[in-house]
Amino acid sequence: MASRAGPAAGRGMNTRFAQFKLVLLGESAVGKSSIVLRFVKDQFDSYRESTIGAAFLTQTISLDENTTVKFEIWDTAGQERYKSLAPMYYRNANCAVVVYDITQSASLDKAKAWVKELQRQANENIIIALAGNKLDLVNEQPDKRAVPTAEAEAYANEAGLLFFETSAKTAENVQELFTAIAKKLPLDQVGPRHTRPGQRPGGVSLGPAEGRDTQAGGACSC
Amino acid sequence: MEEISPKYDVIVLGTGLTECILSGVLSVKGKKVLHIDRNDHYGGEAASVNIEALFKTYGNYTKGEEPWKKYGRANDWNIDLVPKLLMSSGQLTNILVSTDVTRYLEFKQVAGSFVQQGTGPKATVAKVPSDAGEALKSPLMGIFEKRRMKSFIEWVGTFDLKDPSTHKGLDMSRNTMKEVYDKFGLEAGTRDFIGHAMALYLDDSYVDTPGKAPDAIERIRLYGNSVARYGKSPYIYPLYGLGELPQGFARLSAIYGGTYMLNTSVDEVLHEGSKAVGIKATMGGADSPEKIQFETKADMILGDPSYFPGKVKVVGHVLKAICILKHPLAGTNDSDSCQLIIPQSQVGRKNDIYIACVSSAHNVCPKGYYIAIVSTIAETTSNHHLELQPGLDRLGKIEEQFMGAPIPLYEPIDDGRADNIFISKSYDATSHFETTTDDVKDIYYRATGEELKVEGLRDVQVAEQ
Numbered sequence A: 001m002a003s004r005a006g007p008a009a010g011r012g013m014n015t016r017f018a019q020f021k022l023v024l025l026g027e028s029a030v031g032k033s034s035i036v037l038r039f040v041k042d043q044f045d046s047y048r049e050s051t052i053g054a055a056f057l058t059q060t061i062s063l064d065e066n067t068t069v070k071f072e073i074w075d076t077a078g079q080e081r082y083k084s085l086a087p088m089y090y091r092n093a094n095c096a097v098v099v100y101d102i103t104q105s106a107s108l109d110k111a112k113a114w115v116k117e118l119q120r121q122a123n124e125n126i127i128i129a130l131a132g133n134k135l136d137l138v139n140e141q142p143d144k145r146a147v148p149t150a151e152a153e154a155y156a157n158e159a160g161l162l163f164f165e166t167s168a169k170t171a172e173n174v175q176e177l178f179t180a181i182a183k184k185l186p187l188d189q190v191g192p193r194h195t196r197p198g199q200r201p202g203g204v205s206l207g208p209a210e211g212r213d214t215q216a217g218g219a220c221s222c
Numbered sequence B: 001m002e003e004i005s006p007k008y009d010v011i012v013l014g015t016g017l018t019e020c021i022l023s024g025v026l027s028v029k030g031k032k033v034l035h036i037d038r039n040d041h042y043g044g045e046a047a048s049v050n051i052e053a054l055f056k057t058y059g060n061y062t063k064g065e066e067p068w069k070k071y072g073r074a075n076d077w078n079i080d081l082v083p084k085l086l087m088s089s090g091q092l093t094n095i096l097v098s099t100d101v102t103r104y105l106e107f108k109q110v111a112g113s114f115v116q117q118g119t120g121p122k123a124t125v126a127k128v129p130s131d132a133g134e135a136l137k138s139p140l141m142g143i144f145e146k147r148r149m150k151s152f153i154e155w156v157g158t159f160d161l162k163d164p165s166t167h168k169g170l171d172m173s174r175n176t177m178k179e180v181y182d183k184f185g186l187e188a189g190t191r192d193f194i195g196h197a198m199a200l201y202l203d204d205s206y207v208d209t210p211g212k213a214p215d216a217i218e219r220i221r222l223y224g225n226s227v228a229r230y231g232k233s234p235y236i237y238p239l240y241g242l243g244e245l246p247q248g249f250a251r252l253s254a255i256y257g258g259t260y261m262l263n264t265s266v267d268e269v270l271h272e273g274s275k276a277v278g279i280k281a282t283m284g285g286a287d288s289p290e291k292i293q294f295e296t297k298a299d300m301i302l303g304d305p306s307y308f309p310g311k312v313k314v315v316g317h318v319l320k321a322i323c324i325l326k327h328p329l330a331g332t333n334d335s336d337s338c339q340l341i342i343p344q345s346q347v348g349r350k351n352d353i354y355i356a357c358v359s360s361a362h363n364v365c366p367k368g369y370y371i372a373i374v375s376t377i378a379e380t381t382s383n384h385h386l387e388l389q390p391g392l393d394r395l396g397k398i399e400e401q402f403m404g405a406p407i408p409l410y411e412p413i414d415d416g417r418a419d420n421i422f423i424s425k426s427y428d429a430t431s432h433f434e435t436t437t438d439d440v441k442d443i444y445y446r447a448t449g450e451e452l453k454v455e456g457l458r459d460v461q462v463a464e465q
């Protein structure tokens, strides 16, 4: 069952646990899914084909000994391609990673449009990170760069976004990206843990989905 | 803009719940689906809209004024256009679970299920008893009737269609529900709430139809099982409104490769001989700067009645009034949500009046508000507000009322096998989605020639990959 109310959290003796919904946006082929794959499974695949049947993935990071943050990561499933993303996708998203490809300048324009859309549609307090992906290509061949770091960084500062240049291929800055988001999330405001639907007053959990919140709803074929 | 494929297995028109379930299921089964809606939002007739959109849909305000402003942020409202609830042990719940669409949604119980007895100032509202124990406490019946009701409910629990020894000497293929009621000596008022508030029949035609008893018993059992699942009522409801349901199934379809295009109008259905073989369509709505025309083929086309006006017939009209309240319904123990049924016989009608009420507990409106939808099947050709009046009378002070013309209910004229166009039915006047899922199964069978098995749908597919 999806946690719709995020942030959901609990406190043990000295430990904190919080769960947040993270959505991915950006032009096709900029590496959204690859960044997630690197973050969640520490893998990269140059010839990846569409995987089907993965609802969303979860990954947990420890900020320090006592603080654990769990991301519930939603991919667009392609519904954005013809401007048909459902409101459900943004609903209660606590954070978003908007990705562009630093070797394709048009992809930054697309990213800016997504940021606007998020600011219009999503939670007021959503934390947005801008990720300029495929850094490895530029490290290899500097003339491939189409978006100067300074330009994207200036935009990110102005719009109040976290900013990283990443490579899903080499893993550069991928962990850092998610850690920075986790640190910026309002861990202190979290109340009692609401993730388990049965624990929300009157909430119900349907069928056997309970307790099966590992990767991709048990249905990921990868 | 992404290349549009020249050929799909299935084109689905309209993103109502029926279409989205079919789209999701077909995608899971490996079909290549193109799913189109002329609107810029998911849900079609089954959408949930914000309060500004609701005012604009019904147009009941003076131009230049913005009456929605006094209701807070428009987006805090998710008002259903179709008043329905989910039976917690019903078919839609099964489909949600077997497709894992539950992962995108969160449900809450509906706090109570009530029935009205009597009319006018003498009318009483009481909880519908769901088991033998509750029957014994119910104010709906006198002391002796309670015992008869208890033994009836216990019998329903043990009834087995295949075991004639549980049939009380009746022939289930020929006898009527009236004869079953007679066996237990149940009074007219009791038959009324059993048939209408538990079996959820909209009229009384089931009583005298030979062979209908097993269906009635099955419905009473579904009611009882649904109550037993979470306790308070047989119903559950998704946070943020029913419009989340089509979105959830659309996401399922997309995850399995379905292509989604909102804001896209179908200009022409292409035919070869008598068969539909594709469509011409235009992406980009009326006020969109860029329009993209395209043509694509498909083995079959599914859609809601609005896409095929020449291929559907009107089978009735539903009357509906969406009302905004600032208080819970009287007589419901201040329930944050409920269903209240006014059986036809209590108010001199042929069809029941339903009231479905939800509130901020379901994230469909700001705190302090309640959304109640009163509905029934039209029995007259004018003065429709009078038909809804017994329901409106139950609401107390109404802040805002939205009531349009009677809503026509459509059904396809043909089953679609001749032209490969498979059309769904309109959402009917029932209070739940059981008939919607029947339609899903029926269309699936007509279109594919196979029975739709929902159990283990996704598990099987993953195993096959």
Ligand SMILES: Cc1cc2nc3c(=O)[nH]c(=O)nc-3n(C[C@H](O)[C@H](O)[C@H](O)COP(=O)(O)OP(=O)(O)OC[C@H]3O[C@@H](n4cnc5c(N)ncnc54)[C@H](O)[C@@H]3O)c2cc1C
Binding pocket: A033, A034, A036, A037, A040, A048, A049, A050, A051, A052, A053, A054, A055, A056, A057, A074, A075, A076, A077, A078, A079, A216, A220, A222, B254, B255
């Ligand atoms: C976390 C994650 C792990 C993946 N693991 C694999 C894998 O091991 N092998 C493989 O062949 N493909 C995997 N994929 C799928 C693959 O990366 C993408 O689906 C594909 O590159 C592009 O798909 P798309 O653009 O058609 O759809 P997208 O819009 O990218 O996504 C379609 C759906 O696929 C799922 N998905 C997308 N990317 C991934 C992904 N990287 N891992 C799991 N599910 C995903 C998401 O739930 C999404 O809703 C994975 C995807 C994600 C998000």
Ligand SMILES: Nc1nc2c(ncn2[C@@H]2O[C@H](COP(=O)(O)OP(=O)(O)OP(=O)(O)O)[C@@H](O)[C@H]2O)c(=O)[nH]1
Binding pocket: A026, A027, A028, A029, A030, A031, A032, A033, A034, A035, A045, A046, A047, A048, A133, A134, A135, A136, A137, A166, A167, A168, A169, A170
């Ligand atoms: N060199 C390099 N290639 C990358 C990187 N990230 C992704 N790619 C490649 O870029 C292509 C697209 O990556 P995806 O992760 O599928 O991109 P996406 O944004 O999910 O695309 P859509 O799902 O179509 O929206 C794949 O061939 C990846 O292997 C990266 O950091 N470096």
Ligand SMILES: [Mg+2]
Binding pocket: A032, A033, A034, A075
């Ligand atoms: Mg992807």
